[in-house]
Each structure stands twice: as structure tokens, then as C-alpha cells.
Amino acid sequence: MQSFFQTLISGLSFGAVYALVALGFSLVYRTMGLVNFAHGAVLMIGAYVASTFYLSARLPFAVAVPTAMAVTAAIGLVIERVLRPLENKDFDLMLIGTIGAGTVLEAAAILTWSSSGRGVSSPVQTAPFDVGGVRIPGYNVLVIAVTTLAMAALTLFLQRTKQGAAMQAVAMDHEAATAVGIHVGRSNAISFAIGAALAALAGSLVGPMLYVSPTMGDSLGIAGFAAAILGGFGSVPGAIAGGLGIGVIGAFAAQQFQGYSDLVTFVVFTVLVMIRPTGIFGERTVNRA
């Protein structure tokens, strides 16, 4: 039982990071119909920027992370401008176009920070909490707390602010949104920037848990995308549920099947998607003839 909870805690911590990644995917997808496979690479850039400020510039972690978020948000604006012709286009083109953008970012990272990775020391040095024999590392608590805060802030932004409402409107029908005077281009740019900032947040949080390297975004991006699909693509609560789901499945698969954890995770994922293609919180869509 103890080991069950231990695995669950580790699954939830990674799940919280996946949820942030999934949220970036979903936010960009629902506002502009773009599946952004460069998201993983943006995350990696965020992780590098945050760790550079934290390790080399010796800024406090709490300052390094927002700085990284601002930097990647700016990068996000550039990517959005370049890939704008692909928005709402067919999936094949978006897929390879955004993968291309991701490749550029990875190459830029190799040229800037070299291809060997770096470890990041944990900013939380306290002893793990002991809850009924289950040891919870302080950093994991921080990750889950920061993720929860970010989710809450995003939900408030989408529901309580004018810009957020405009973004919701664009998500529902971008032509109708244009007709009522919403600047769709600006709204898309903002949501892309927010998505990129979320990626940077995920990247800087996951840095001390993994290892920061130019290819770290590949697997995190794929896991985050799978999480978004599992939860219901385009849905905010879906991204959270999907992220935690993928995190927990992965943690238990790693505990039970060691090396075969990817195999088990993705086979389970495939079966779940086939059972419920629209995901946990996805809308059922009806084909209209």
C-alpha cells in the first residue's frame, strides 16, 4: 500500500507537468485550430532559459521561471506569425510545419547551449514530508502547487476578463468573432504566447526532476499531447485530467514493467482513445450531412 501511494505521488508530480504541457496544446488548438508540435521544443527552450538564469546568473528560482516564461512567450509570438498560414488548415501540413519549427528551436538550443545536457539542482532543499510512511519530496509539493495556481489563474483569465472572453469567442467561431469586432489575429497571438509561457513553466518545473537537454522536449511534448487528447482536446479540465492520467499510468507502468513503461503507457492510451475518442471531457460532435 505504501509503495502504491509512493508511485501515485510520483505519477501525480509528473502528471502536473504533463497537464501544463497539455494545457498549452489545448489552448492553442481551441483558439486557432493549430496542433502545435513545436510545443515540446518551446518547453525545452524554457527549461534552458530558466536553468541558465537560475544556475549561471544565480537568480532565485522564483525570478528565473517568470523570466523564462516571458522569453518563450516572445518566441511564441514569432512562431505564431510564421505559421499563421497554417492555422485551421489540414493536419498533415500543421504537423510537419510545427515539427519543422521545433527542429529549428532544437538546433538553436544545440548551438547556444551545446548538445550535452545539464542537471539542475532542486530549489527546495527541505527534507521530504512524511505522510503515513509515504515520503513526499518538498519539490513535488511545489510542482503540484504551482501547477494548481497556474490552472486557476488561467481559468480566471478565460472566464473573468474581456480578453479571455474574446479568446473563448474565437475558439467557438472565429468568423463570428471577427464579425462582432474581435481582433482574431491578436487574440490568437495572445493565446499562443500564453501557451508558450505555460510550456516554459512546465519546462522550468521539470528541469530539477529530469535533466535539461536539447531533446528533452520530444518525449514531454508527445506525453503532453497524448494527455490533451486523453482528457478531451481543447478542454481545460480535460488537460488537467489527461495530464494526471498519463502521469499516473506512466508511473505505475514504470513500477510494474520497468523498461517497458512506454510500451504499456501507449498501448493503454490507444485502447482508451478507441473506447472514448472524444476524451474524458470532450464534446461529442455529430457529423452533419
Add this chain to the structure above:
Amino acid sequence: MSRRPALAPLATALRTPRSARAGGLAVLAAAAWLLPYQLNVYWISVADVAILFALLAVGMGLVMGIAGQVNLAQIAFYGVGAYTTAILTTRDGYGFWTAAVLAMIATALTGIVVGTPALRVQSHYLGIVTLGLAIAFIDWITNAPVTNGDSGISGIPAPPLFGIDLSSQYLYYYLELIVLAGGLAFGLFVVHTPLGRRMRAMRDDPLAAGAAGTGIRQLRMIAFVLASVYGGAAGVLYAGMIGYIAPETFSIADMFLLLAMVIIGGRRSLAGCVIGAVALTIVQQELINLAAYAQLGYGLVVVLVVVFAPAGLVGIPGRLAARYRRWRGHTGTSAVLEPFQPLPAAAPAGTPGETLLEVSHLARRFRGLTALDDVSLTVRAGEILGIVGPNGSGKTTLFNVISGFYRPHGGSIALSGRPISGARPSQVSRLGVARTFQHLRLFGNLTVADNMLVSLDRTRTWWSWRYLCHPAGVWRYDRRLKRRAAELLAGFGLAQFAGALPGTLPYGIQRRLELARAIASSPRLLLLDEPAAGLNGEERSQLAAIVRSIRDSGVTVVLIEHNMGLVMSLCERVIVLDSGSVIAEGPPDRVSRDPAVLEAYLGKSAAPDTAAPDTRASEASQ
């Protein structure tokens, strides 16, 4: 303007006659055959790898570009082919060719497994699922004892072939070249004959393809099996060429490289896929020592091609030619719509007046909304039945249930006494029900003639076995279909548009094409969903004549229409739907005076006991 002389020969060159194309092909074949004499040992191995990627790319082109099914597991098919060959030859002592055949079978089975999710999900969902399965495969080969994990399998024998030493990279090139040429020829044959035409139709509009008689599910599986067989063949050849395999050859990065090859070359053209594969392999080898900069350049090229040339490299000449024509002031085609030739008259199937379609107590709900509520009606052979009703009264839903798009939640539908409720659209189509759509659903990237050919092809999907056992029969069948399509297009006055894409034609012509496409499936029952929507007065009277001629040729017609004038002049009988229920039925002039009908259209206060003029009812419904 210096562009003029530069582009003029290019534009003429693009209109290549058949003989010139054959000549070009011969030159290309000779060049490929002589290539090894120009290459050193290093570059011949690059050429060998390029051919393998070309083979993989052709498979990707078939499943993604032609059939529209996102497949990010091609690298796994490649891996299954290679690993099965390796395991069977080194561990189990099979001969190379026996192992190769078994490996191809294993890959085809893998193709079926990977394709199964396509029955439920599409687009990005299918993308992540196939990618996930590829990751699962890579995870397995890196860990499993049978694949020898990270260290891989060495000592795979070169394939023996009548004493030819295939351990020589030069001679192996020819083996690969022959396989690629065969694979490409077979792929092109598939693309341009009924199977590939159906795949392209499915890619453009799966709903309309189903209504035209295409078994969507089977077709998706066939597409994945085709892709997997190309991947498997490449894997077998790779194992025989290198003699050693390890997991790093089958990485997700290579999967994306392969995807880039297909998109950059041009995913909708198999030749484009080959060009993309060869081009990117060479570029990659040239830049191998500048890894990071090469990666930067590769990423930028991918982004630029996708943004500025979405049809890939093979699409560029066509775009330049189009731009040149526009610049010269050519304005589209000069083709004209010709008059409709009445179809040969024939008696309807069965005795006139007999019940052809029987709908009883049909119900269909969407969540809380009841779209159809206990709808019962009969359609008699040889009549033109009108279905009218206010917007949202369930008319189109009724058609969608009859043609198999929606399953009914209650009640039954029978065609000539045979129950068809719950049947798939393709089955309903094969039983003789054709339909058109309220909002046109033509296959946008298929020519007008191809749109007709999809619907003319009445074979079942499993007929495609003939591609393996009897290709000559397929070719003859295709010739027959093309003759029939030409006749039908001429009859509908569309002959001059045969080579055009539907989207380039005026709306009225597109409407007529959709009608012609429905007739091409030789239906007994034709369902027309607002065929006059968007037509001008003259086109409407042409439509009335066409519909009458269709009825006189023995096809029973059911017509949803808001234009009361058309309904009045065409239909012998009218059924009125309101809020999902039949509220009136009878001859048009009597129904139009029915108080319940007037109330449905105009509201309670506006329904006097005196008859309202028909025109007012029709205006209210617009």
C-alpha cells in the same frame, strides 16, 4: 519583364503529351540504371539508403496523401520487416527469402493492428495514436531479449540470388531499384484505378464517399496494410543490405524525417514522395558534418515549404504555370454547360405504385432534442415524393437515417421489404439508394470525371483482391467504367468539364454534377436534399426537367425542397414534417391548404381557415 521568356517554355513543357512522358520515363530509367557507374563506395551506400526511404515514402504517400489517414507508425513497419528478417535468419536458421516472405506477412498483420484505431478516430487523434504505437514498438525492440535490446542483431546474411553476390553495395542497388520500380508502378496503378480513386474520394469527403458506396472501414484498413507492406519491404531490404540492425535506426526522429520527405516532395503524388525521399537523403548526407547547422537549415526548409508550397516540390511547376497563365491574362476554361439529354425511359423496378421504401415509427434523438418522433411514411415505386417542412423539422435527419449516416433510436426502414435500418451508408448505397446533399459534398481534389467514376464503381471493397491476382481484369474494368462515365457526363451536358476540379466550376454546374454523380450509382431510389438551393430561375426549370427524366428512367425520387413552386410542379404527393413528426400528407394543392401546415409555417395566429396563397408559405420558409 524578363520573366516572360523564362517561363514560357516551362508552361508549354508542363502540357506534356503521353509520348513525351514515356520518353522522359525511359531517360530516367536509363539514368537510374547507369548511376552506380558514377558513384564511389560511399555514395552508392547513400543511394541504397535513399531507395529504401523512397520505398517507405511511397507507402506513406499511399496512406496519408491518397487515403488521408495520418500514419506516424511507418518507421515501426520498417522495423517489423527488418527485425523479423533478422530474427528468423540468425536465430531460427531460415533462408533469407523465406524469412522475407514471413516478415512481409508479419508487417501486414502489424499494419492491421496499427490501422484498427483508424476505424474510430481520425486526423490528429489518429496521429498521436499511431505515433504512440510506434513509440511502443521502439520501446519493445530496445528492451526485449529476442531483439537483443540496444546491441541489436548482427550476422544477417545477404540475400542469395542465382549466384549474384548481393553483399556488393553496387549489385544490391539494382535489387533495390527493381523493388522500388515495381512498388512505384503498383502504387501508381492503385492510385489511378478504382481502389485508389475510392481512397482519394474518402480522403476528400468520407461521408459522401460512403453514400457513393465506398466501404470506409475496409478501405482504411487496406490503406494501412498497403503502407505497412511498403514499409516491410524496405525493412527486409535494409536487413539484407546492412547485415546488422539496432534500435537507433528506427527512431521517432527518423519517422519525422520520413514525414518531411513525403510533405516536401508532395504527399498527393507518389512521384513526389520519391523525389522528397531522394532529395532529403542527399541533403542530409551532404550536411552530416555540420550537424547543428544542418538541423537548423532542415527545419527552416520544412517550415518554408509547408508555408509557401503546401503541395510540395511537385506542386511548384503547376503553381508557376498557373501564375504564368494568370499573368498572361488567360481566364480559366472556356468550357460551356451543354443541355441535358433525357435519360432512356424505363419502367421502375417492381410494379408502379408498389411500396418501395417503408419507414415506420422512426425515432432519432440528439441528446435531449428529438429530431424524428414516430415518423411513418411510404414511398411508392415510380413517384416523385416531396418532403417539406419548416427549418429544423427533421427533413435532413430523415434522409441521414435512411442513408445510414445516423442509426435510428426506434422504428424501422425497409427497402422493397428488406430491412435496412442500421445498415452502413455503403450498404444502403449498394442496395440502390443514392442521395445528394443540402450543402454540396463533391470530392474537391478529384476531377469531375473521377467524381463520376467513384460513384459508378459498384464493386465491394474486397473486390480489391484482384489487384493481387488479376490486375489485367482491374484495368479492363476501369476502362469500362471510364466509357460509362464519359457517356453519363455527355448526357448531363458536363462533358466539357470532365477534367476540371469541381471547386473551379460555377455553383449551378456543381449542383448538376452532384445529381449526375448520384445517378451514376444506378439507384432505384434517389434522395434529393434541397436540389434547387442557390439555383437561378433557369437552372431551376432545367432541374425540374432533369428530375422528371430521372423518374421516367425508372428511378423513384424523394425530394426535400423549400421552393414551393418546384414542389408543386414536380411532386404528385407531399409529406409535411414539423418538429420531427408527419403533420400532413397528400397532393400538393390540398396539403398547402391544410390548417396544420399553415400553422407550422406561419404560426397559430396567421393560420386562417381560408387558404393562404402558396407563395406566402414558400417565402416564409426561405
